[in-house]
Amino acid sequence: MTRSIVFLSDFGIRNEWVGVCHAVIDKLAPGCPVVDLSHGVPPLDVSAGALLLADSLPFIRHDAIVLAVVDPSVGRDRDIAVEDEEGRLFVGPDNGLLSPAWHVEGGVRTAVSITSSSILLEPVSASFHARDVLAPAAAHLAMGGPLADLGPVIAPDTLAEVQLAEPLVEPGKITCEVLDINRFGNVQLNVRGSQLVASGLDRAERILVETPVGGSAVASTVATYADLSSGEWGLMVDPRGWLSVICGNPINAAQSLGVAGGEVVWLSPDRGPSD
């Protein structure tokens, strides 16, 4: 059996882009298990894809090939394959998408630029390297082919890194932003549980959640949705480790607050109406 490929992209599934990459892998690496981690990364959002990959790493087989594609500059970026210091293999564009993941594992051991004509499906489409460059490279690695076959070694210090927005954590106050809104309307913030502790807000009985558009809520910290009655607000550390604003069914937290991805949110202790 071949090694698995874990595939992540912003392709969505309305078009055939994911499917044709699967077809290419099926052709080049017969029997290769392909795990679709997600193809719902917001279009062109390299940071969101990078965070999702890094957060998911503990749940991915160590010997799987990670194939990640979010590439606003397809046709301009280098296509790379990377082995990190723990021996994991990654394939994707050189735009920072992979960088948080390899930092989890001690950084880059070896990187190559995927240019070998024995790998590429030619003619390479200028706008679909996933099909013609990245999927074939991942299939090669899944079959046990050496990294060096893909193309020339490149210096790790020339690889792009993604800049992730960090929250401003102060005593009693956090200024952060919305990472994502999910299917249930939960508002994922770019704040780790440990940062809530660092601000001291975890000791507040109730936390005021405010947004620039005027939406606000008063929430208590909870472990899970089921801790909330209908219409009650909570702050929960979500399964990926991010603080999320949630509201008891049937209220949709994101709609009620009026926020979308990338927008600012402020957290502070709620002092009540008479304070």
Added chain:
Amino acid sequence: MTRSIVFLSDFGIRNEWVGVCHAVIDKLAPGCPVVDLSHGVPPLDVSAGALLLADSLPFIRHDAIVLAVVDPSVGRDRDIAVEDEEGRLFVGPDNGLLSPAWHVEGGVRTAVSITSSSILLEPVSASFHARDVLAPAAAHLAMGGPLADLGPVIAPDTLAEVQLAEPLVEPGKITCEVLDINRFGNVQLNVRGSQLVASGLDRAERILVETPVGGSAVASTVATYADLSSGEWGLMVDPRGWLSVICGNPINAAQSLGVAGGEVVWLSPDRGPSD
């Protein structure tokens, strides 16, 4: 080869929830075939998921592990694995989601609560038992591991059952509700073909379909979409056995009637304009 896992949820595919469960299964049960039955169950709708599972059972390998997750009370419900009287294995929350399926097969032979630390991915996220409890349990069973490894046996009579809305079937009249609207606008009702016969409406030349919001149509019973000309209305037993209101292309039946899931629909004989 491992046994298959057939996976059903209300997770949608915008987020990585389905994908990370696949990654966990790929890690714990290498080579396990995973069939995604559907991840489009309406969010938190336990009844819809339960019906879909029970209706699909005849098309699922008998030796597959069924992994089903629709769990508004995640973190509160017990997580269970069940072997039914026919020997099928199910993994899911103890909220009734699995109950119509096991009733198809003579009820529960053995049930266990999934609590074994050798199975759980710890720390278990309070809000994502699918990843940390249910998928690992399904992977264990797919690898041929015994049910008893998952945790202590629980009494079948303590398991939750789902209550499904039943139509009111009278001579010449059915009061029912909308189960689902599909991609083509077909309106699936909670009425079996046999119930149409029981009401005698199958003998009516034309059937009046009415809704509380004022939408109505006059339909004839047909076998398939292709029996309808453009704009003609029909009542058809759909592939899952439910009566559905359909309309010949390009009319969208659901939009034209103005109905959504859960709403009431009345069926009666059409007596024509002069009656």
Added chain:
Amino acid sequence: MTRSIVFLSDFGIRNEWVGVCHAVIDKLAPGCPVVDLSHGVPPLDVSAGALLLADSLPFIRHDAIVLAVVDPSVGRDRDIAVEDEEGRLFVGPDNGLLSPAWHVEGGVRTAVSITSSSILLEPVSASFHARDVLAPAAAHLAMGGPLADLGPVIAPDTLAEVQLAEPLVEPGKITCEVLDINRFGNVQLNVRGSQLVASGLDRAERILVETPVGGSAVASTVATYADLSSGEWGLMVDPRGWLSVICGNPINAAQSLGVAGGEVVWLSPDRGPSD
């Protein structure tokens, strides 16, 4: 190992239709790899499905079974399996969906009508032949079963062919239509790169893109998205070989032009404001 099945449909993934076909294949052809090429073909659009399949053929294993389902007349059309002159196997409705694909490969060698009771899942639902006829037939072929087992041979010249809309290519002018709009708002036209050359428009410095609804843009020919600055318009040959109207992030070309699938678009040389 069984042969692969490559599966294409207009089913979407909101309902369980794709999933239950997967379950049937898993039951009848254990371990069969199934590649979902796309289930996002616009509902009932046989031409769009037919083009997608033909365009994707070079990326699909030669020994894979192609299972394609876009079938507005399900229950009326014959269900067929076809071996083309190159030996590829196709399963689908006899409505032209498969015809552009087999023409790529020299036409039909053998065709059969799928009617054998040893193949059908009975009772066959009048409205879901994908589950009860086509998926079982594909599974049979994937297991290495002979074509002849499926049912009687039918004459290739009785098979339906799809009529595809062709652009009107004149010197300095192309009248075409929108094939599809993708996730990034790119407008795919029914024009091949070679037809742009045939019209001489490839030699125009800038090309005027006009629509009946009044939307227009002035575009230059480019190789990929990354060649455009924000708000700049381009005409690019997309990865499937179709000319596409694109616009530099964050402008959505389709929304800005106000076009949808099937609508007319005119291309001509831009003569500038003073011409």
